[in-house]
Amino acid sequence: LNKIIAVANQKGGVGKTTTVVNLATAMAACDRKTLIIDADPQGNASTGFGIKYSERDKDLYSIMCGKTNILDAIKDTMIPNLSIIPTSPDLSAIEQELVNLKDREYVLKNLIEDVVDIYDYILIDCPPSLGLLTLNALCAVKRLIIPLQTEFYALEGLTQLLKTLDLVQNNFNKDIKLQGILLTMYDSRNKISEMVSNDVKEHFRDKVFKTIIPRNVRVSEAPSFGQPVLMYDINCPGSQAYAALAGEIINQEKDL
Amino acid sequence: LNKIIAVANQKGGVGKTTTVVNLATAMAACDRKTLIIDADPQGNASTGFGIKYSERDKDLYSIMCGKTNILDAIKDTMIPNLSIIPTSPDLSAIEQELVNLKDREYVLKNLIEDVVDIYDYILIDCPPSLGLLTLNALCAVKRLIIPLQTEFYALEGLTQLLKTLDLVQNNFNKDIKLQGILLTMYDSRNKISEMVSNDVKEHFRDKVFKTIIPRNVRVSEAPSFGQPVLMYDINCPGSQAYAALAGEIINQEKDL
Numbered sequence: 001l002n003k004i005i006a007v008a009n010q011k012g013g014v015g016k017t018t019t020v021v022n023l024a025t026a027m028a029a030c031d032r033k034t035l036i037i038d039a040d041p042q043g044n045a046s047t048g049f050g051i052k053y054s055e056r057d058k059d060l061y062s063i064m065c066g067k068t069n070i071l072d073a074i075k076d077t078m079i080p081n082l083s084i085i086p087t088s089p090d091l092s093a094i095e096q097e098l099v100n101l102k103d104r105e106y107v108l109k110n111l112i113e114d115v116v117d118i119y120d121y122i123l124i125d126c127p128p129s130l131g132l133l134t135l136n137a138l139c140a141v142k143r144l145i146i147p148l149q150t151e152f153y154a155l156e157g158l159t160q161l162l163k164t165l166d167l168v169q170n171n172f173n174k175d176i177k178l179q180g181i182l183l184t185m186y187d188s189r190n191k192i193s194e195m196v197s198n199d200v201k202e203h204f205r206d207k208v209f210k211t212i213i214p215r216n217v218r219v220s221e222a223p224s225f226g227q228p229v230l231m232y233d234i235n236c237p238g239s240q241a242y243a244a245l246a247g248e249i250i251n252q253e254k255d256l
Numbered sequence: 257l258n259k260i261i262a263v264a265n266q267k268g269g270v271g272k273t274t275t276v277v278n279l280a281t282a283m284a285a286c287d288r289k290t291l292i293i294d295a296d297p298q299g300n301a302s303t304g305f306g307i308k309y310s311e312r313d314k315d316l317y318s319i320m321c322g323k324t325n326i327l328d329a330i331k332d333t334m335i336p337n338l339s340i341i342p343t344s345p346d347l348s349a350i351e352q353e354l355v356n357l358k359d360r361e362y363v364l365k366n367l368i369e370d371v372v373d374i375y376d377y378i379l380i381d382c383p384p385s386l387g388l389l390t391l392n393a394l395c396a397v398k399r400l401i402i403p404l405q406t407e408f409y410a411l412e413g414l415t416q417l418l419k420t421l422d423l424v425q426n427n428f429n430k431d432i433k434l435q436g437i438l439l440t441m442y443d444s445r446n447k448i449s450e451m452v453s454n455d456v457k458e459h460f461r462d463k464v465f466k467t468i469i470p471r472n473v474r475v476s477e478a479p480s481f482g483q484p485v486l487m488y489d490i491n492c493p494g495s496q497a498y499a500a501l502a503g504e505i506i507n508q509e510k511d512l
């Protein structure tokens with residue numbers, strides 16, 4: 001099973017959470033049993049499904065510090081075939097708590113061993129940093145998706161992130177591969193969007209998903225209703241793009 | 257001198273770097289001698305002034321680990337009255353290196369003691385996390401500016417950040433105060449923008465800057481030319497807003 005995927009980029013606000021929430025929803029709609037793990041202390045992915053703070057007592061933090069069994073923390077969402085392990089701000093304490101542990105990079109990997117066979121896909125949302133939480137996610141997965149906002153500053157971090165991927169591949173997790181670079185918030189009226197996406201396609205060729213996620217206001221409205229955009233407005237350009245992305249990834253699966 | 261200001265928010269992509277680069281430029285244009293400290297390993301603020309990687313050998317990392325004297329790392333920008341201490345990806349190693357140091361929260365504060373009297377304003381750009389680098393910035397400053405993107409997910413982190421501010425005030429730096437919450441990327445066509453800004457104004461009243469930064473494509477184009485937007489296009493709505501913000505802050509100074 002190579003369908004454990006981390007969605008990571010240390011650049012902030014590039015669409016990591018939006019991609020996890022909506023790609024997972026589209027996968028579930030294609031009858032793939034899918035689990036989201038919210039590994040960002042901000043808990044935005046949990047909020048994207050309307051999970052209240054009072055409902056996050058059994059969360060990733062309580063699993064990683066051994067208080068809760070992973071099976072007890074898995075919550076259903078309103079989407080059939082889609083479950084989530086939520087997160088609360090407590091998770092920001094985990095980095096300090098793990099720092100002197102022997103196998104601190106593999107805590108998450110060891111925990112999800114128990115649930116790997118239940119799901120077709122597992123998607124992990126990462127915080128905007130290359131700290132221990134993101135490292136835990138990169139050590140637990142087989143694939144990495146890098147959302148890349150089509151803005152100038154976002155290009156800067158890409159080299160650093162790919163170096164980190166190499167480092168992880170050579171020292172911690174030899175199975176991890178780049179699933180692809182996903183261009184997000186593409187705005188055809190903004191000449192920078194075109195410049196950045198041409199640049200990335202030239203350098204990374206077939207490593208860039210054919211699907212491009214357009215900037216679409218409906219995408220940013222959906223979380224305030226606690227819904228993925230595919231549920232909030234299935235016909236909008238954002239939903240169509242995420243559905244196409246799911247199709248592209250599922251088809252890549254067939255080639256493996 | 258209370259004009260050392262951190263610009264921080266653990267939510268990613270909310271306009272921290274854009275605010276530091278352009279607010280500092282507007283302050284310098286009002287004849288305030290200003291220094292930017294780039295404390296984000298991504299080094300976006302340094303890129304915003306066109307500083308090449310090859311020119312960042314003397315950077316914040318080399319100062320914090322004692323290899324370089326702070327005065328040797330200060331670089332002029334193309335803007336009169338405005339200097340910058342640049343950053344390179346090396347800085348991401350500092351958190352590991354400081355973790356066992358006794359006064360690890362005060363490394364930055366102790367370093368900038370030597371330059372505080374040279375400048376009217378010092379602005380520190382923070383990474384999108386509440387780790388040791390941001391903590392160092394919060395312990396070194398008298399004021400905090402919180403850029404808040406007018407988007408739903410961005411509201412989530414605000415409570416957490418204000419709790420952290422309280423924690424820092426009570427345990428590390430009794431002088432720090434909130435200078436204000438800055439609404440950024442406001443788009444009047446997006447009903448979420450209005451919802452979020454009304455919400456924030458209701459809760460935080462006079463703690464919210466009157467100046468609102470509109471979403472303006474010229475702002476995101478400027479970094480690709482290595483220029484602040486006030487230099488790239490002084491007449492655009494983004495430049496006008498950052499100039500108005502500088503005026504608002506300088507006027508607040510008079511009331512102190």
Ligand SMILES: Nc1ncnc2c1ncn2[C@@H]1O[C@H](COP(=O)(O)OP(=O)(O)OP(=O)(O)O)[C@@H](O)[C@H]1O
Pocket residue numbers: 011012013014015016017018019040044126127128184185186213214215216217219220221223238266267268269384407408409410
């Ligand atoms: N295609 C899109 N069109 C319009 N808005 C979008 C789109 N994708 C994401 N957004 C909005 O942009 C903001 C940033 O996206 P998101 O929070 O998913 O990024 P992130 O990388 O997870 O951020 P962080 O680094 O803080 O974790 C959010 O407010 C989101 O609603």
Ligand SMILES: Nc1ncnc2c1ncn2[C@@H]1O[C@H](COP(=O)(O)OP(=O)(O)OP(=O)(O)O)[C@@H](O)[C@H]1O
Pocket residue numbers: 010011012013128151152153154267268269270271272273274275296300382383384440441442469470471472473475476477479494
């Ligand atoms: N007012 C604005 N109008 C349009 N685009 C903007 C505006 N402010 C910032 N941007 C763009 O939005 C993106 C995010 O802004 P910026 O990088 O300054 O945020 P940040 O909070 O520093 O991100 P990080 O969390 O990664 O440090 C950048 O590509 C920037 O050019």
Ligand SMILES: [Mg+2]
Pocket residue numbers: 016017018040044125126127
């Ligand atoms: Mg996120």
Ligand SMILES: [Mg+2]
Pocket residue numbers: 272273274296300382383
């Ligand atoms: Mg930044």
